[in-house]
Amino acid sequence: MSAPAGSPHPAAGARIPPKLGGAAAPAGPGLGPARPQQNGPAQNQMQVPSGYGLHHQNYIAPSGHYSQGPGKMTSLPLDTQREDYYSGLYTVPTQNVVTPSTAHQQPGAQQMYGRGPPAPHIAGSTPGSFQGAASSASHLHMSASQPHSSFVNHYNSPAMYSANSSVASQGFPSTCGHYTMSTVSNAAYPSVSYPSLPAGDPYGQMFTSQNAPTVRPVTDNSFSGQNTAISHPSPLPPPPSQQHHQQQSLSGYSTLSWSAAGLLSAQDNLVRNHTGSLAAANNNPANTVADSLSCPVMQNVLPPKSSPVAPTVLSSASSARMPPTANQLVEPVASVTQPSELLQQKGVDSSSTTSSASPMPNSYDALEGGSYPDMLSSAASSPAPDPTPESDPAPAPAPAPAAPQPSKLAKPFGYGYPTLQPGYQNAAAPLNAGLQPGNPVYSGFQQYPQYPGMNQLSSSLGGLSLQSSPQPESLRPVNLTQERNILPTTPVWAPVPNLNLELKKLNCSPDSFRCTLTNIPQTQALLNKAKLPLGLLLHPFRDLTQLPVITSNTIVRCRSCRTYINPFVSFIDQRRWKCNLCYRVNDVPEEFMYNPLTRSYGEPHKRPEVQNSTVEFIASSDYMLRPPQPAVYLFVLDVSHNAVEAGYLTILCHSLLENLDKLPGDSRTRIGFMTFDSTIHFYNLQEGLSQPQMLIVSDIDDVFLPTPDSLLVNLYESKELIKDLLNALPNMFTNTRETHSALGPALQAAFKLMSPTGGRVSVFQTQLPSLGAGLLQSREDPNQRSSTKVVQHLGPATDFYKKLALDCSGQQTAVDLFLLSSQYSDLASLACMSKYSAGCIYYYPSFHYTHNPSQAEKLQKDLKRYLTRKIGFEAVMRIRCTKGLSMHTFHGNFFVRSTDLLSLANINPDAGFAVQLSIEESLTDTSLVCFQTALLYTSSKGERRIRVHTLCSPVVSSLADVYAGVDVQAAICLLANMAVDRSVSSSLSDARDALVNAVVDSLSAYGSTVSNLQHSALVAPSSLKLFPLYVLALLKQKAFRTGTSTRLDDRVYAMCQIKSQPLVHLMKMIHPNLYRIDRLTDEGAVHVNDRVVPQPPLQKLSAEKLTREGAFLMDCGSVFYIWIGKGCDNNFIEDVLGYPNFASIPQKMTHLPELDTLSSERARSFITWLRDSRPLSPVLHVVKDESPAKTEFFQHLIEDRTEAAFSYYEFLLHVQQQICK
């Protein structure tokens, strides 16, 4: 064993150093040019006076790979340049757009970038550059006035996924900044050449010019270096006497002007995070216009309005409002010409008034606007519609309303010129400058306008609250047995905690963080009386479109409880803040006094940390136990006869080949492969070999690694070998006769291989492990599948996999299991390897690549998502809550390392968690409680980051208030998690009883304490009216149902999903959505990416809703069923399904043909829209009314009676009976 292990060492040793070196100094072929510049800016950066933004000092290792490659979405390059706080796109490109050659036209070119977001650009190789453009644009924005600033990097946006509207929208903000900017500069420096900012015209031109920069991102880097160099020394750009110089200074500005951008995006983030939508902008252009006006420089913003992107621009403008002001506040730029000085003054005036309320109207409007969820980020997410819709809403109307409203709404800056029309755009630039001095004249406006603004704000909030059911509505007693249509026709949204407006808008998005009781009871006794579960549902790492990323030397935290500073702390004075969790009074560090966004000193409460409840910090080395690990991926593949027969290898290898370049990681990324049947096969992929070497280890009792150093190889150095291997793998074992599977030993080997670094192990298994350690026996008795009594074997048969998972977890390795089997494979035991190592579990029952094409397709799509989604390594998550509350039990895939600390070897965006809470001490002395989740992880780029979510809830002392604030979906999800635990630790029937009791207890408690109605009726508060329905749905869910034949693995898989899915996805699993799709109309449709997506109303899950004349779509989360009634209109069948009549529809149909008819288009766009919103790609089944497959479909009609279970009405009666007992 030692011989083979030893020999390769030297070679490997020799190889590794270069690799590391490569990482340390930005590496990567073709990146050469980028590197120096990166470093340059970095160094320059250090000169930044404020001390912000130097994060990379701590980050030497990471900075290396950031610089690699324009194509990869490195966010770092940007921040290396200098920012302190940026919020940026994932994809951010390292380079700024400005090329020397286009220098002349710089402003113009940039504008186009920012505004243009034409899909092609984004989709193209340089999404990065696009961002870069945005950022550069933003630089320009403030250039006239600021000393330096932060950067906008849209870090988290899923932009990486390609061109979609969200990307575009992100770009926009900067555009507007940009516009303004150019104007300002124009005003300030008349000498600036302005060619590309054609007044009335034509974005077309701009786009073309835009292309130039896009094409050569690398060269652009030089620009950034230059920038910084220029900008840093002097806050003020040199006077623009020479044309050329001017240009330089412009670029210099870009560096300088970061703050504007940063703020802008920060605000933008704020808006989006909280409300999740910019739709408002669309709906209420006037408002936004006003906003834009409020910022002195914004007038120029108007022009873009005429372009289709207007809404976004507007909204961003609004959000950008403050920054400029603040900037100007800070510094009275001497060299700036008069008009701009006036502007600054103006900014000064307005800043005080603006600050708090400014961005909000938009966002709330957005909520009301009822847009649709963003596909990438949180589409499925219930409450907060996403920002994407911008592209569509007609820009044209915007200008018109804008005219009158600005004066009213511009309150913050009082800046609105009633006459300001889009028309005057660029032409206005000079004019604009000229007018500004006159602004004081309008000062009266400043006050006056505020009122309408406020009114609007509150009214929108009011609307919001009504909509999401606050007090009166949520407490309205509902007689459940009387009310037939309990299910609303629109998706159920999360209730909003009953906080004051200020806190409400700061509060964390319910997509990331929800509490089952939005009003926290004061004491445990009160909670016990309410008989409702108290807990949190978390989706901490979900893909966000906007996320403020903060880099600063000191991350401000409470000194006693280590809470991160958040929007809900209170500032006692300028120098001290009081922790909202433990109430300790802390000092505000010197650094924190300076606000990089507004560039003002002494306003700690305006720092982004305090303005956003979801933020991400770049952590310093204090947060590392070791240097950040590289991304390491190991694939462990079953190649026994059974596996080869199923044919998954082809799909996997193909998927991997396709996505090899998209695996998240940096230049250090490593990858390895192992296969196993009764022996274990390793693959030596060391660079330099002519072909991959297969090394077979047959000693499965004492597994060793034949060549430990060349099994996990650098993805980029050995790419050819890896590709060779992937091409060869599917055919390598075609004739195998080996039926055994030595999974346990293979996992032990994988653990050994991974333990030096940690990373992700993906295990593909197709049968029961039958050899070596961890072998399992079949425990399922098929005759018991539909037993109504005892369901056994829900727990593991051995602790081998659990122990292995704990070992892996200790070494920062997560094990993801793909189980593709046709027979029982004891998922209950196998799942342990993922559960405790923070992995994820995928299960494809009866997988076969030809016999079961829908599963094959699902695997393919899941793999695509799996391989390309974000990933965080060596993570820990800590959940803190206000003193008096304590964490009781955690649910999800992780290892609990301490009472409030979860150890997560990997974290992925599709992982959800739940936490049960208990109230240890009475909360009488506080009116608010807060929960804070801090997720510390290493990004795939080797950067240590902390994502912090903070949720704030009011404390109430009356039972009625507790009931008023129930978040029924969250409660159901928490109950489901608890029921899974109960089924495993006790028994399934216990769990079922507990579920029923949850309904009985809570309703009877409500009936006896709050409602005054007689017991004769089953009454629930409106907030709980869906509770019995959802519980019934849970009882009929695969995980908990009895009496219906359910395979043990299916059941266990459903339980695993309940434990690890985030709320939005889990709810669909529990209570599918049913839509009628044969009469889709455009009424109420939403627009996504130029597609019109109809929004049919939700139907209740009952056969009574199914008419023979209709066609219905059921969305079960991971499966779609389309049920076609016998009497369904032939037109529909022909137009949508492509068959002449009902009889000719085949039994197995898993695709809708792409027909060129309106109804087909509608149906497909609706299904695509649903599908895009979730991580697991659902399989589509077309079910004919008479086909045998319809039982599958009818099982989901949970309101109906089945042989083994109550109908909804019967269940209500049962509950009522129990209550009366």
Place this chain on the structure above:
Amino acid sequence: RENEGHQGPAPPFSAGTGAAACSSPATAFTFAAFCYMLALLLTAALIFFAIWHIIAFDELRLNPIAQCNTLNPLVLPEYLIHAFFCVVFLCAAEWLTLGLNMPLLAGHIWRCMSRPVMSGPGLYDPTTIMNADILAYCQKEGWCKLAFYLLAFFYYLYGMIYVLVSS
């Protein structure tokens, strides 16, 4: 510690501490006295186990895996020691003493029966031990046992003296 121990004694155990013991005549004088002496010593050991258990659970938050690894090997010896002197009392026909120990013995047997799936010895599973319910249960169990062993210790002392004197 003792005070605290008294707070949570299992009622049935503490009820018959000493007074009732006088009813048991010393059948086998030397053997019974020996039994009590033995039990006294072993109970001292058990008290140590219980204290260890309590401390370990207090420190659990630091590293559940390590704590479980230190706790688990001690579970079986503890149970065996207790079972051992139960058997000894049985042989000595100390029915009352035996009866007082039966509930604990039964509890131990129940714990062994319902232990989680584990390949090694012991009861504690690092993956579930941090659940508040289980943690609270184990902590309470520790304090109860400590109280019981302390009371038992004095009972055995009394019993031993009684047996010696009555002979």
